[in-house]
Amino acid sequence: MISTFAEKLGVGEFATGGLQLAVIGGLLAGARYFSDYFIAFLKKKTVVTAEFDSRDESYSWILNWLSEQPYSRRATQFSVSTTISRQGKPLTGEGIDSLLPAVYFLPAPGFHLFTYRNRLVWLSRERSQAVAGQNVNSLTERIQISTFGRSRHILQQLVFEAQKQFVERDQSRTVVFSADQYGAWRRTRSRPKRPLSSIVIPSHVKTHLIDDAKDFLSSEKWYSTRGIPYRRGYLLFGTPGSGKTSFVYSMAGELGLNIYVVNLSNKSLTDDTLSELVCETPSRCILLIEDVDAAFVQRTSMEGTKNNSVTFSGLLNSIDGVAAQEGRILCMTTNHIDRLDDALIRPGRIDVRVHFGNATQPQARELFVKFYPHMHSKYITALAQEFSVKVPNEKLSMAHLQGFLMKYKQYPEEAVNQVEDWINSQNKGSSTSTTEKEDIELLDATAPHAYDTPCIGTPTPIRSPSPPVL
Numbered sequence: 014m015i016s017t018f019a020e021k022l023g024v025g026e027f028a029t030g031g032l033q034l035a036v037i038g039g040l041l042a043g044a045r046y047f048s049d050y051f052i053a054f055l056k057k058k059t060v061v062t063a064e065f066d067s068r069d070e071s072y073s074w075i076l077n078w079l080s081e082q083p084y085s086r087r088a089t090q091f092s093v094s095t096t097i098s099r100q101g102k103p104l105t106g107e108g109i110d111s112l113l114p115a116v117y118f119l120p121a122p123g124f125h126l127f128t129y130r131n132r133l134v135w136l137s138r139e140r141s142q143a144v145a146g147q148n149v150n151s152l153t154e155r156i157q158i159s160t161f162g163r164s165r166h167i168l169q170q171l172v173f174e175a176q177k178q179f180v181e182r183d184q185s186r187t188v189v190f191s192a193d194q195y196g197a198w199r200r201t202r203s204r205p206k207r208p209l210s211s212i213v214i215p216s217h218v219k220t221h222l223i224d225d226a227k228d229f230l231s232s233e234k235w236y237s238t239r240g241i242p243y244r245r246g247y248l249l250f251g252t253p254g255s256g257k258t259s260f261v262y263s264m265a266g267e268l269g270l271n272i273y274v275v276n277l278s279n280k281s282l283t284d285d286t287l288s289e290l291v292c293e294t295p296s297r298c299i300l301l302i303e304d305v306d307a308a309f310v311q312r313t314s315m316e317g318t319k320n321n322s323v324t325f326s327g328l329l330n331s332i333d334g335v336a337a338q339e340g341r342i343l344c345m346t347t348n349h350i351d352r353l354d355d356a357l358i359r360p361g362r363i364d365v366r367v368h369f370g371n372a373t374q375p376q377a378r379e380l381f382v383k384f385y386p387h388m389h390s391k392y393i394t395a396l397a398q399e400f401s402v403k404v405p406n407e408k409l410s411m412a413h414l415q416g417f418l419m420k421y422k423q424y425p426e427e428a429v430n431q432v433e434d435w436i437n438s439q440n441k442g443s444s445t446s447t448t449e450k451e452d453i454e455l456l457d458a459t460a461p462h463a464y465d466t467p468c469i470g471t472p473t474p475i476r477s478p479s480p481p482v483l
């Protein structure tokens with residue numbers, strides 16, 4: 014037919030061959046296009062698929078759900094994970110095995126076939142390909158779950174089931190999110206709620222802070238009728254290892270809130286991404302900015318430092334700009350309140366300041382008691398008293414004391430007997446070794462009055478006008 018047509022056109026033999034090839038090629042390409050189209054059409058009409066991306070929280074639900082499926086325990090190609098963000102049900106051992114980290118079994122990347130509610134379901138798990146020099150932690154993953162049918166009901170059921178399982182599991186935990194390199198929140202870990210009683214600070218400070226936060230959470234209307242931005246800020250400042258971060262985690266547990274951590278030295282963070290992140294936090298949560306002094310020394314310019322690309326004004330806009338989320342609690346921690354710019358901690362941004370210092374003798378006593386809850390209380394109280402008088406007041410951090418007591422988990426008497434030697438060894442060797450050098454800095458860093466602020470528990474204005482200090 015093509016030759017007849019070519020003859021009619023009066024073209025030569027060579028051109029006729031070319032024309033034939035072109036037509037055949039075109040037909041083949043068309044057939045391929047239509048078969049692809051037809052397969053896609055057929056798939057659309059007969060298969061339903063749900064897709065989960067590792068950048069979204071639903072990815073954690075689905076991994077958790079998968080790890081609970083009988084198939085995950087049978088699959089011959091499976092991946093093993095110990096991290097909480099890729100969580101699932103741990104296969105716990107007994108005795109000493111129970112001290113090992115939890116292990117989660119999940120279907121490995123690839124294709125898997127199993128049943129869900131008597132329906133055949135297939136799953137494909139894919140990892141993005143790493144490009145040279147790319148951080149492996151930045152690789153994304155995608156899971157697709159499909160089944161035959163036209164109704165998505167069954168997959169929706171699966172998603173809701175996964176979500177419910179996950180949320181139920183989270184109820185006894187504090188979930189921590191941090192910003193990923195795409196400028197989105199990513200669940201990084203969840204840990205059992207830390208009881209407030211495990212934080213050794215004067216109880217009136219704890220009660221005051223928790224009551225203050227609870228009052229805030231229940232006062233949305235009060236704020237809106239007065240046109241006051243519905244936000245509350247706490248600044249926890251003081252010596253390293255004094256319990257600032259631990260307190261924030263306990264507070265989150267007590268209030269049933271999740272924590273969104275911003276690391277200002279994260280190089281991929283810009284003013285815009287920070288602002289978007291803060292906007293995207295849920296209305297009830299704790300936004301935690303740790304070591305805020307490390308990012309900004311006293312404001313000399315509005316530029317970002319060499320270490321990050323967030324500017325000081327960018328930070329201020331993010332935490333209380335128009336777009337900033339209402340209802341959130343901001344917690345900032347610092348070891349150097351004197352390095353912070355007044356603007357950052359002015360009332361309205363920070364409403365309450367809490368000073369944390371090195372261990373006082375009453376704190377050392379309480380910490381000791383908490384270490385041996387299973388032992389006879391009168392006996393332990395007497396030992397605790399003996400222990401605390403041997404500990405120099407406000408010289409050692411609570412973290413330091415905790416580290417010492419860890420060595421005597423089962424032996425309170427030994428702890429009492431050894432504590433003086435331990436303290437002497439800390440002081441003696443301090444001029445020689447590196448670890449001990451840290452001790453010097455620690456001992457020198459006691460100064461609870463260095464910021465014109467008294468010990469924890471006594472409200473005093475630091476700057477005027479200023480939020481209360483606890």
Ligand SMILES: Nc1ncnc2c1ncn2[C@@H]1O[C@H](COP(=O)(O)OP(=O)(O)OP(=O)(O)O)[C@@H](O)[C@H]1O
Nearest residue numbers: 211212213214252253254255256257258259411412
């Ligand atoms: N007041 C405290 N009560 C109970 N545990 C404490 C206290 N202070 C510190 N610890 C213990 O010491 C460790 C370090 O505490 P944490 O990280 O909360 O201190 P921090 O003040 O935030 O330190 P940094 O300023 O270095 O970040 C934790 O394991 C915590 O349990």
